Amino acid sequence: MRWLPYAAVALLLCASATIAQTPDLAQRQAEATAAPPDQQEEETVLAEGEGRSEVFGYCTACHNTALIRRSAFTRERWDELMDWMTEKHNMNPLEGEFRDTIVDYLAKHYGPRTRGPRGGNPFLN
Numbered sequence: 254m255r256w257l258p259y260a261a262v263a264l265l266l267c268a269s270a271t272i273a274q275t276p277d278l279a280q281r282q283a284e285a286t287a288a289p290p291d292q293q294e295e296e297t298v299l300a301e302g303e304g305r306s307e308v309f310g311y312c313t314a315c316h317n318t319a320l321i322r323r324s325a326f327t328r329e330r331w332d333e334l335m336d337w338m339t340e341k342h343n344m345n346p347l348e349g350e351f352r353d354t355i356v357d358y359l360a361k362h363y364g365p366r367t368r369g370p371r372g373g374n375p376f377l378n
């Protein structure tokens with residue numbers, strides 16, 4: 254089944270083409286899918302910030318960070334996704350402060366890049 258990772262990448266590429274609305278999102282998706290799926294990752298592939306170690310440690314048990322890096326969800330949507338991963342994919346339930354740390358990190362660094370008062374500057378979002 255050596256073709257499986259490539260099929261996954263192809264699927265991701267198709268999916269991402271339809272949701273690539275902003276240039277920086279498209280670039281993030283390109284970077285995310287450029288890495289071979291089974292390549293060993295370092296924590297630093299994720300954006301620096303409070304909660305990064307927690308996210309990297311907890312979320313890479315089943316898949317690499319590409320799924321995270323290509324995503325741009327609101328806090329609410331990330332929060333729902335945590336339950337989805339638990340219900341559908343047997344992730345250990347995330348609760349309490351630890352959940353907040355993870356969801357806050359994801360929403361802050363992998364949220365929708367809307368053009369807000371700060372002009373959508375990627376360094377300020």
Ligand code: HEC
Pocket residue numbers: 308311312313314315316320321324334335338342343344345355359
């Ligand atoms: C127990 C295994 C497991 C863990 C732990 C896990 N996931 Fe997942 N996740 C999955 C599976 C399985 C999928 C579906 C993969 C696919 O569709 O190719 C998935 C899909 C995703 C997706 C894509 C969803 C979409 O609709 O585009 C994102 C984003 C994601 N996970 C983020 C995370 C984050 C963030 C964490 C850490 C809080 C995490 N995952 C932890 C199993 C897991």
